Amino acid sequence: MVGYLLLMLADPDVRRLFQYHGAEPQDIKRLRVGGAIDGRRGCAPTRLHPRCGTGFLVVVVVVSIVVFTFVGRPALPLLIPLAAATVPVIAAIA
Numbered sequence: 001m002v003g004y005l006l007l008m009l010a011d012p013d014v015r016r017l018f019q020y021h022g023a024e025p026q027d028i029k030r031l032r033v034g035g036a037i038d039g040r041r042g043c044a045p046t047r048l049h050p051r052c053g054t055g056f057l058v059v060v061v062v063v064s065i066v067v068f069t070f071v072g073r074p075a076l077p078l079l080i081p082l083a084a085a086t087v088p089v090i091a092a093i094a
Helices: 002-009 012-020 023-032 053-071 076-093
Strands: none
Touching: 002 012, 012 023, 053 076
């Protein structure tokens, strides 16, 4: 997974997309406190956001790994219904 991210960073367009990823929560936080949005201001607000979708997905992946470590690997006919049944549980834990 880390290798894939490093490979993606070799593409200049993807690198630029990653640079803008944290800008939206910063701008929203700046607007909520009554500040103006302009390109010259520094990154005063943090890029971390409590409702960040990317952060949630990382937590879901980690929780899924832990849950399915204990569940094991059932046969294919049981795997799909079991995975569908655990989605609400994993999302609730995450």
